[in-house]
Amino acid sequence: MINPLPPFLIYFIGALLIPVLINKRLKQFVALLIPIVAFVNLLHMQTGRYWAVDFLQYQLVLGHVDRLSFVFAVIFVIASFISILFAIHIDETGQHTAAYLYVGSTLGVVFAGDLFSLFVFWELMAASSVFLIWYSGTEESLRAGLRYILVHMTGGCILLAGIVLHVGATGSIEFTVFDFAPLSSKLILIGFIINAAVPPLHAWLADAYPEGTITGAVFMTAFTTKSAVYVLARSFPGVEILVWLGAIMALYGVVYAVLENDIRRLLAYHIISQVGYMVCGVGLGSQMAINGASAHAFCHILYKAVLFMGMGAVIHVTGRRKMTDLQGRALYKKMPITLALYMVGAFSISAVPLFNGFVSKTMVVAAAGGLHRPSIELMLHLASVGTFLHTGLKLPWGTWFGKHDGPEKEIAGAKEPPLNMLLAMGLGALLCIITGVYPRVLYNLLPYPVNFQPYTAYHVVAMIQLLLLTLAAFWIYIDKLGGEPYISVDTDWFYRIPGRKLLSFCEGPLFQIRSGAQSILDSIVRKLGSFGSNPVGSVENLWPTHKVDTMEDSKGPTGSSTHRFPNGLGVLLSLLILCLFIVSAFI
Amino acid sequence: MKKMLRYILIGSIVLSCILGFVFPNHHPHFWWQKIPVFDVFFGFIGCIVIIIISKWLGHQWLMKKEDYYD
Structure with a gap:
């Protein structure tokens, strides 16, 4: 009997191993072997909860295996083999690494039994898959990738907000069916449906996938949206x-x-x-x-x-x-x-x-x-x-x-x-x-x-x-x-065109307002500073009642040092406040 | 060739209509599932509706020049 490993770990090991192999054939062999190992590993997994890790006062479960997670895991592993076979001729090792981090984190999502590990794998999916867009190396892919990661990180933040509220209210981090009524569940749902590309939160998909590399886009079609369907099926x-x-x-x-x-x-x-x-x-x-x-x-x-x-x-x-x-x-x-x-x-x-x-x-x-x-x-x-x-x-x-x-x-x-x-x-x-x-x-x-x-x-x-x-x-x-x-313009228009206008507004008029306000405040602070250092002299400078030669003799009746409060007063006040704090701490 | 393909298509449609009468739905959920040739009309009209509405929406609002975002 083979003791199965967490499936995500197999792909993460593959992602780390592929870049260090020098021989091209060996690299290809290992890349193709990883999904086969993952598949055999999957066949040895039984229904249940495995790989529990204590974290703070919670327990993370990295292997929640049931029929729902199993069917999704099977197709994800098969898809990873087909996709890597399609991509095996390319020499850019980074693409394979990004792809296997992506597949691994998707399997992490599928088997996550708790909300914390789900969230971590969820974010890893976005962070690794964006490289499959950026590897295209075009200006369009760079921009589309940036939009892609921004949308997914926004979705991730909403999901995290939902998780925090849920854990705060229930005390449980178990990833299971949620009651839809509370705000936390609605936030979690929004986080999930962004990844499922549900309109009007879908535009990232049609924006980013066509800009991905020829081989990377094949990976992308399989994992993000379908893992979102899986989490929806599990929780809503x-x-x-x-x-x-x-x-x-x-x-x-x-x-x-x-x-x-x-x-x-x-x-x-x-x-x-x-x-x-x-x-x-x-x-x-x-x-x-x-x-x-x-x-x-x-x-x-x-x-x-x-x-x-x-x-x-x-x-x-x-x-x-x-x-x-x-x-x-x-x-x-x-x-x-x-x-x-x-x-x-x-x-x-x-x-x-x-x-x-x-x-x-x-x-x-x-x-x-x-x-x-x-x-x-x-x-x-x-x-x-x-x-x-x-x-x-x-x-x-x-x-x-x-x-x-x-x-x-x-x-x-x-x-x-x-x-x-x-x-x-x-x-x-x-x-x-x-x-x-x-x-x-x-x-x-x-x-x-x-x-x-x-x-x-x-x-x-x-x-x-x-x-x-x-x-x-x-x-x-x-x-x-x-x-x-x-x-065709889609809902990404709302963050592409008004977003660009917002940016040019920030760079133009808003920047001028800021720098204008700063120079006004600077001059006020300067004047207050000079008033603070020599209040009597400043007043007399504004309303000269009698002529006093302050410039020639700074130690004269209105010299800057003459009317300044003694330093000792400030020190005395600080000590008094400190004493008050100490006394209040003991009461 | 094109003519022959057209005849094959028309022949297939006629055959599918006949088969629709031969194999009715014994467990219909809705009234239209009792109509043997419902999908013939639904497919044809639905397809035309999709084309016309989408093209209209596209030409009215959605379609822009390729350098629109540049």
């Missing part, structure tokens, strides 16, 4: 506001995806949309809904990795990231394997039968039906239409096919990406199909027993009808759905 199941936020979120991402020209930003908006299903499922709170949210997180991590890898591969080989620069250049001829693997991810996210989105998304929608929530069911149903429209049709059309009026008919030098990238996409696509064709593999991992059968004739036919007619509508509007050379 059945909170009504999450139902509506999730349903709105599912549609919000769809609307923005119509407008988007940047290929990875379009996918980022679909993360928001898909996480909407999970947040909604958590809010619905029934066993089926929590199962659905967990299953959808599992499937989403797989297909979104495939989609981001596909688009990352396009950017890797072409250096282009906008549909307007890609469409009509017959890229499908140069990258057929990437296209085919991308389409597996696209069919999965669109919930095409036999692909994994079908077995998880339908569970959340059916849960809404089971709880008699007609408007929620219809909103989620409509978001499915938008998902297929963009990720399954518009994006591959605009990237690999499409129309283009300019002289460039092909992109010179475009080809399939390196083998490791194709293998990673292939592995992700294979898992999408396996879990889609044989959902029991996934259902057996879910927190509660599953009594849901996705493959009924009605479900399959209804979904096929929905998708076919989405395709028909796309065909009609195909000329309107190509990329347009614009960006």
